[in-house]
Amino acid sequence: MSNIGVLLDMVARHAPDRVVVGRMADGLTARRLSTMADGGARLLAHEDARALIYLGTNGPAFTAALFAAARAGVPLVPLNYRLSKSQLSRLIAEHVGAIAIADPEFVDALGATCSHVYSQESWLQTIESYPGDEAPDASGDVAVVIYTSGSTSAPKGVLLRHSNLFSYVVGTVQFGAEDLGECSLVSVPPYHIAAVANAITNLYAGRRYLVLQRFDPEDWLETTRREQVTHAMVVPTMLARILEAADSSVPTLRSVAYGGAQMPLSLITTALKAWPHVDFSNAYGLTETSSTISVLGPQDHRLALDATEATVRARLGSVGRPLPGVEVIIRKADGELAGPNEPGRILVRGPQVSGEYAGAAALLDADGFFDTRDEGYLDDEGYLFVLGRRDDTIIRGAENLSPFEIEEVLLTHPSVRDVVVVGVPDVEWGQRIEAVVVPEPGESVEPELLRSFVRTELRSSKTPDRIHVWETLPRTEVGKLSRREIAAQLKAPGA
Template sequence: MNIALLLDMAADGFGDRVVIGTRDGGLTAAGLRDRSATGADLIRRSGADAVVYLAVNGPAFPIAMFSAAHAGVPLVPVNYRLGAEQLDSLLANHPSALGIADPEHLHILERAGLDVITTDDWLEATAAARSGDPDAGAGVGTEAPAVIIYTSGTTAAPKGVLLRHENLTSYVFGSIEFANAADDEAALVSVPPYHIAAVANVISNLYAGRRTLVLEQFTPAQWLETVREEGVTNALVVPTMLSRIVESDADTTVPTLRNLAYGGAPMPSRVIEEALRIWPHVGFVNAYGLTETSSTITVLGPEDHRAALDGDDRVRARLGSVGRPLPGVVVEIRADDGSPLGPGEVGRICVAGEQVSAEYAGVGRVVDAGGFFDTRDKGHLDEDGFLFVGGRADDTIIRGAENIAPAEIEDVILRHPDVLDVAVVGVPDDEWGQRIEAVVVLRDGAAVDADGLRDHVRSALRSSKTPDRIVYWDEVPRTETGKLVRRNVVERLVAAAPVSVRQT
């Protein structure tokens, strides 16, 4: 099924309902279909084989997505925060694309030689009456490419993940019930358009019949104000956003909020526990997924959160998990040699299912003979099937002959009441191969010395996992979706600091 058929279902089922934007002046499901049909005509007439979107999130984005789907070409949302060299290299992969950009980034697409239209002109052009064949594009197959999303490049150069219509529709059908949202429901999304969560939220909320709002520039006060003013019932945040919200001095009253989903990075247990205390009426959902898996593959639902708070230590530990797999998704933990591991054994998280693309543009699918994709994340399943993620396999610090997972150390440091954020990395060392260094962000007014933090780590972990050096920064480098950019941490530490002697 083409994702455009999801829009057709919405327009036929609740065409007059506002599904994009504010309550006053937003876009209805029928209006989105009309605009997307007109947009598809524009794409066909341009002769483009893709639509490159280089702008902030907003109404132009879903129109571009469904226009591309109707036209039978992929949408390519691009990270406007990349450097000029990376952008030029990425855009060179799409020389025949139609470009949609905001005025600030228009010159980048023009430099790449693309036919370009501004977001404002795109909105105006798609508001015009449709002039093409009403049946054009009806035959676009489920196996056709729907979206190409370039990975964040936190550990290497960005790669284009190719998501086909069948991957995205499988995700929707496996996780959402059609038209299950009441007509007063609204979802607030605070992720950029070049992230899989932005794509997934457009199609899943539309299929549910829920209005979607976008907060382009996040601040705790603006987020809270928008929730109240727009009657937001559902929201999506990354852990750093939720941390800033619960730490905020602003009014945290959100009477209409019913469900809050989070993901993209590990959530400190103290942050989610505080959020549960502040908003006992809200159902919290921890969602874990990757671009290659068409977004979410496991969910820790509201009842799981409540049970964890009230349960024994074993059940309470599930607050640190990402829940259990969605229907149609199979998760296995495997050793480096590919052999399966049992409950509690840490290994590589591998996943299979129809929504799993695991396909890279110009490369093909990267799966084994059984269709399993190695996420390169490390983790384990408990005896009840709850998945615990322990960081990227690529992040492993090798100190001497010992493999050390930085996520384990980060989790302990984050338990300190005065720590807001942390990054633990391996830095080159002549004697040990790598030494452990930690960058720590403290809450305002706090003063915690390095020796005190080392003692805090040693109280939970053996001394070989205690950071050799701890430095304090105002913030650690993260993407807009909360992913830690470890290579930037290592580069800055190596450039700025001399080799330090291990303190024990």
């Protein structure tokens, strides 16, 4: 079994004194992180812990917890601190015998389930000097349990095994490839797969990993300049706010990975022109696939931006091609494989794909493919285009409509800053199309003029029946639209 703790072993032997987590001035070296992971593993073994719950913001304590749990052979369970107390209590009850790391404001939600509860600070202090030298049994094969958002049902615990995460890392990152001074900045909560993926891939590459706990564009820019950040991960809404700053210069930044939500073509085009020295990559993946399965790389971005051929330029709206070792197919509604440019359900197969949930069998088909529940298609050259979740598809008069297609058109209007399109129940059509737009600062929009604008680009059956104007749209911390919440507001009386 390939335990992810081996990744830390390799780095600690290769570059023990390199700062790998946190600020350059006072961050954790590989040696110190390894010492903490060993101490944490001994603590977990001494407490006979069956899991390590993490309920708080991201930071060095999360990384230390990830590797301590790995070396103790128990799963790390990062929970969404934005859930209600009752929701958290239900999830925590599934992990009897766990100990926890929790920020003070979330301790009450733990109740009596956990035998010991540590703050982030007390966890780091305790494990750095925890006594003993015997290595615990690390034979447990589940590395992390991450709960899905529960947008359409109760949250489900996705089981990510060490073999899944190990395969993802060694298949996508070159060990120790980064020079001293490389630094990656992310602002992602610990209960998201991107937090786990970034912690292990940056470490394996030898790149310092820095977390901005709460995103603010000015703070992001100031941190990037002060810490001489070279790599960053953002979601589209973050990128938009960063580029709007009075001074958005980022002299040391060399690469930006984005994902988590659909990137408007107008925004990525603006970013490419504003930061010509930066390499952009679009990453697509899911919790169940151990993060990224497809990437649109820097060269793809440049070729698409400069292309005169429509099919090549359109690839700027794709998520690129599958990673080595990952197979992606498109299956039509009738079960047959789709041809090039034919839409259908996206299925994926590979050693990094879990497709497993706590208390349930793995949701893989007879050939080992996992159904992502995303709709999309592959073009003639194998570039993957994601059209959105199957659950988000609008069925109007027996016609399946992609909300993303309509959103892309609305976002090309110069007065529209943000937009969402959803289906709302309708007696005559089954569902009607409703859009919510957020105007650009200082701009006003006229709904009927926007409807005419869409009609000139798309046929009338894809034109929103109603367009609402809001000041902002509800999004998650990783930039995803809360479509269910928006649809519920539009269905409410008087909406």
